[in-house]
Amino acid sequence: MNLKIALVGNPNCGKTTMFNALTGSSQYVGNWPGVTVEKKSGKLKNHSDVEIVDLPGIYSLSPYTLEEVISRNYLLNEKPDAIINIVDSSNIERNLYLTTQLLEMGIPMILALNMTDIIRKKGDIINLKALAKRLGCEVIETSAVKSEGCVEVAQKAIALAKAKQKPTPLQLFSTEVSETLKQIESTILESKPVEHADFYAIKLFERDEKAIEQLNLPDSALKKITALTEACEESMDDDSESIITFERYQAIGRIVSDTIKKKASTGMTTSDKIDRIVTNRFLALPIFAGIMFLMYYVSVSTVGAWATDWTNDVLFGEIIPPGVEGFLLSIGTADWLNSLILDGIIGGVGAVLGFVPQMFVLFLFLAILEDCGYMARVAFIMDRVFRKFGLSGKSFIPLLIGTGCSVPGIMASRTIENERDRKMTIMTTSFIPCSAKLPIIALIAGALFPGSVWVAPSAYFIGVAAIIISGIILKKTRGFSGDPAPFIMELPIYHVPGVKGVLIHMWERGKSFIKKAGTVIFVASIAIWFLSSFNWTLEMVDTGDSILASIGMIIAPIFTPLGFGSWEFTVATITGLIAKETVVSTFGVLFGFAEVAEDGAELWPMLQLSLSQLAAFSFLIFNLLCAPCFAAIGAIHREMGNAKWTLIAVGYQTVFAYVISLIVYQVGLFFTGNGFGFGTIVAILMIAVLLYLLFKKPAMQKKQGQPLTAVKEV
Template sequence: MNMEGKMRVALTGNPNSGKTTLFNAITGRIEHVGNWAGVTVEKKEGDIKKNLNKTNVEITAVDLPGAYSMSPFTSEESITSGFVKNENPDVIINIVDATNLSRSLFFTTQLLELDIPVVVALNKSDLTKKKKTAIDVSKLSKSLGCPVVETVSTKGNNNGLEKLISKVVEVKDKAQTAPFDSKGVNMSDKNSVEAYDKKRYDFVKGIVSKVEAREVSSNTQTKQDAADRVLAHKWLGIPIFAVIMWAVFSISQTHLGPLLADTLVGWIDLFYGWVEGLLGEGTSPVLSSILLDGIIGGVGAVVGFLPLIMVLFFLLALLEDCGYMARVAVVMDRFFKRVGLSGKSIIPMVIGTGCAIPGVMATRTIKNERQRRTTAMLTPFMPCGAKLPVIALFAGAFFNDSAWVGTTMYFVGIAIIILGALVVVRITGEKHARSFFIMELPEYKFPSVKRATISMFSRAKAFIIKAGTIILLCNAAVQIMQTFNWQFQVVAEGAENTSILASIASPFAVLLIPLGFGVWQLAAAAITGFIAKENVVGTLAVVYGITNFIDTEELALVSDGANVASIMGLTSVAALAYLMFNLFTPPCFAAIGAMNSEMEDKKWLWGGIAFQFGMGYAVAFITYQVGTLLTTGAFGAGFLPGLIVVAAMIAYVVYLIKKGNEKAERKLALSV
C-alpha cells in the first residue's frame, strides 16, 4: 500500500510508441531512446517534474520495456507483465501511437482488465494531420472506459503533458472497467486463447472504425517506401552503410572533431603549466612526476580526445533518431541468419558502439538461449566509445587518412562477429536451427538535435567520470610502478626496464613479439586496457613520458615536437596490429561482468573470453606478418613461434567443430 501523498505510475506501451521519450519529458531524466524493441531492457524510475505536477502528490513514474501483449513472448515483455501484475502501480499510463491506433489498442484492452486505473496518452498526435488522419478522442475515451489525452512528447508547448498528469491524479483509487474482458478464458488452453485473441482483434478493429477517419492511398508508393528500397536494399544497403560510417568518422576525427579539440587541449596545457608552477623547484621529483606525468599527463591524454568522441556520439544519435539504424538491422538480418543468429542480434551490437556493457545487457531480449549467449560473447567486438581514443591516436599518428581506419575497424569487427557466430553455431551443433526476426520499422523523420545533444552530453559525462576515477587511479598506479623497483628505490634514468611495471609487463611482451610489438611499454598499456580501454592511451602517455598531450591536427600525442610514431618505434603495420589487438581482445572487466550476468553459464563465459583472446591474437598476428611480408618482402620477427600458437588455436577450434558436427548428427538421427 502506497503512503498517502505518494503515487507510483507505470508507463507502458508498444515499442516505438514514444514511451521513453514521454518518460524523459515528464521526469527530466535522460534515458536512451531507440527505434527498436528492447532498448529499455529494465525498468527506469523518475519523479514527475513539478511544473507538470500541480498537486501535492509526489508521483514517481516507472518506464517499462516496450510490449505488444500482457502474454510475454520476450524477456522485456516479461519485465513489463511482471511489474504491472505484481507491483500494483496506482495508475497505468498507456502510451498509444496515434498514427497506428489499431496496433496499439490490443495491448490497451488487456491493461484495462487488470483493475488498475488507466489513462491513455494518445502520443504523436501532431503527426496525424500529416498522415491525413482524424481521431475522435471523446468517442475513443467512451469506448475504452478511461481518460484519453492527446500528447506530443517531443515538443515543449501545448503538448498535453500537464493535462495527462492531472488525469493521472484524478483517476487514482477509482474503479476501472474493462470494455473487453477475458477473465473467463482458460489460459492453459492454446486454442481457447487464440480464439479469444481473435475476438479481441475484432473488438479493437470495431473501435478503430468508429473513432478514426483515415485517408488511404494504397496504390501510391510513399517517400518512406522509396527510401527503404534503396537504404534497406539487400545489396545496396551494405555499401551505403559503409559510406555513411566513413562520413561519420571523417567528420568526427578528421575535420570537426580536431577543430573543437584544439580549445580543450589548450586548457589542459594551461592547467598542466599552472600545477607545475605551483609545485616549484623544491618539490620532490618523484611526487612531481606522479602528479604531472602520471595523473595530469595520463588523464589529459585521454580527455584530449573527448571532443572527437562527442562529435561521433552526436552523429550516431542523429542516425539513430532519424530511423536509419533500424534499417541497418534489417540489412544485416539475412547475413546473421546464415551464421545461426538473427537480425535482432545486431541491436545489442549497435548499442555496444556506445558502450559494450548496455550492449551485452540488451542481449536479454533474445529468446533463443544459444543465440543470446553467442551475441553476448560477440557484441564486445564492436568498437565502443572507450576504444575510440585508441583508434583516434593510432589513426592520426601512423596513417594520413584517419577516417578510413576507424571505418575499417567497425567492418573488421562485423566480419569477426560473423566468423565467430559461424564457429559457435558449429561447435554447439545447432547449425540447422532456424531463427526468426520480426521488427517494426519506424518512419523516417528529421532527427532531433536536442535529443542528440542530450545523448552526446550524457555519454560525455560518463566518459569524464571514468577519466576522473578509474583512469586517474590506474595511471597513478602505472606511474608509481614505473618510478620504483621492487626494493622501492627510485629507478635511475635510462634503467626503466628495472621498474616494477617493466618486470610485470616483460613476460607478456615476449608473447607479443610475433605480433610486432614485443616491448614492455606496449604490453603494459595493453594490460591496463583490460581495466578500461581508454587506459591504453593514458598508459602510453605515462610510460613514454609524453606531457604535451595531443596535436589535434594530426590526432597524435607529441613530446618536444616529436611524433608519437617515432617515440613508440612502431612501423605502420605493427601499429595497425597493435590497434586490432586492443580492439578485438576481451573488453574491460565491467563488460566481462555483464557477459557473466547474461550468459548465466561459467563454461560459456570462460569459453567466450578464451575465444576473444584467441581472435585478437590471431588477427594481430596475421595483420603484422602478412603486412610486413607485403611491405618488406619478408616475415616479421617471431613468425614461426606465432604461427605455431595460431595453428594450435585453429586446430583446437576445428576439433571442437568436429565434435559439434557429431552432436548435430546424433540430434538429427534421434529426430528421425
C-alpha cells in the same frame, strides 16, 4: 505527497522521447533488481514530488519476454499512482492491444495518442471524444518529438492520480467468455482478497503460469478454474489464449472503425519510398557502409579531431600542466607528489579526457540514426548478411547497443531465444568498437596515420568482419550448429529527430564516459604511475627500472610476433582489461603526456618513434578484438551462467585477436619488402587453419533458416 507515474507503451512508440521531454536531464539509469534490463526514472520537470518511471517497451502483458515480466510485476507490485500509455497513432490498432490490458488493471490511466503530426499529414481523422468514451479513459493528442501535449498529459496524469480515478471497465469479450471470466473472478475472491482480480481472472483463463504462481490459490480453486476454462474452450472450439487474443482484436477493430476515419491510400508513404533505397537488396550494404564510414570519419578525423587537437594541445598541453606545475613549485611540494599529479593524474586522466570531443560527435551521430528510425533498418539489412553465416538478425541488436558500451550489448543478448545463438552473440558482441575503444582508435589514427581517412572507419568494419568470420567458424562446431532463429521486427516510420532527445541521448552516453574517466581511469592512472615510478624495494626510479617495466618485460615476448613487443605496449594492453580507455591513460603516464621530454617530444611523437604504422595497426586490431574490460567479462559471466563458458568466450576472443593481428603484421612485413621469415611461415599456417575452419563441412547439417519478416508501421 510523492507520486509515481509509469510510462508504458510498445517499442518505437515514442516513449523514450516522451520520457526525455517530461524529465529533461533529471534522469536516473540503472538496472531492475535482479535482472539486466535497463531501468530509467526521473523527476517530472518543475515537480520534484512526481517520479516518472520509463518501463521497457512491450507489446503485451503476457509473460513471454523479460521486459513483459518486469513491466507487469512493476504495475502489479509497485502500484504506480497513474499510467501514461503512449500509443503510436500511426499504428493504433496494434498499440491498443496493450492499452486494453492496461485498462483491465484498474490503475488511473491516460492515453497519450503520440505522433499525431504524422496522422495529420496522412489525412486521417481521429475522433478523440468517441475514442475516450469507448476506452473509458481520457485521450490527449501528443507529438513527443515536438514536445506537443507532453506537459498536458503529465498534468492530467497527476490529477487522475490524486483523485484515484480508475478507468471505466471495458466490455471487450463475448457473453460466454465474459460469463466465464466472472465466475473465475468470483472463485479467486472466494479463496482470498486479491487486488486486480478482473485482470488475474483473464490471466488464469489464459493459463498464465506466472499469475498462477503469484496468486498461490488452493488446489480446489485451481481445479474449478481449470474446469471453467476447459468448458469454454470446448464450447468455442479453441484454446483459451487464442480466444482472448481473437476477441480482444475483434473489439479493438470495432473501436478503431467507429472512431477513426482513414483517408484512402494514394500510394507509397515517404518511409516506403526511403526504404526502397536504404533497404534495397543491392544498395542497402553500400549505403550502410557509407554512413558508418562518414560517421567515424567526421567523429575521429575532421570535426572531432579539431576539437580533440585543441583539448590535447592547448587545454592539457599549454594551460593545465604548466599552471598546475607552477602552483606546485610555488608551494614547494615534494618531487614525488609533483610527479603523481602531473604524470599520473593529469597525464593519465588527461590523455583520456582529451578524446571526449570525438566521443560526443560520435554519440551525436548515433543518437540521430537511432532517433530517425534508421538503426532499426540496419538490423533488417544485417539479417540478410548474418543469416547466410548462421546468425540471426536478432544478434545484431546487441551489437548496435554495444557501440555505446559492450556491457548492455552483452546483456541485450537475453532477447535471443535460441540458446546457441545467444551464446555466440555474447562471445562476439565486444568485437564491435565500443565508446571505450574510441580513444585507442583516435590515438592510433591521429598519432601514426595523420590525415588518413580509412583507419578510424576500418575499426568498425574489422569488428563486423570478425563477427561474420566467428559466426561461420562457430556455427560449424557441434556446440553452436543449428538453424538461426527467425527474426521478426518492427520498422518504425522515419521522422525528423527531436533536438532535445538527441542531445539528451548524446549527453547520457558522454556523461558515463566522463564519469568513468573521473573514477576508474583516475584510480588506474595513480596505480600505473606508482608501478612505473617505483621498484620492488619501493625506491623511486626511472620508468625503465620500475615494477611495471619488470613485469612487462616478462610478458612482452608474447607480443613480439605482433610487432609491439616492448614492455610499454604490453602493459598498456594488459591494463586495458581494467577499462579500454586505460590503454590511452597508460601511454599518457608512461610517455609523459603532461610533461614535455628533453627533446621536446610529447605523447603522439613518442608513439611515432616507438611503433611503425604496420605495428600500430596490429596493436589496434588486437586491442579491438581481444578480451574486453573486466566489467564486460563480468557481464559475460552473468549471461553465460557459469565460469566454463566465460573462459571459453574470453579465451576465444583473445586467441582470435592474436591470430588476426599476427597475420596482419607478418603478411604486412612480407609485402613491404622485409623478406620471408619464420613469422611469415606461421602467418601462412594460421591463414590455412582459418580457411579450413571457414570452408569445412558443418558438424551437423542444418536447414535453411527462415528469412526476416520486417513489420512496417502503416
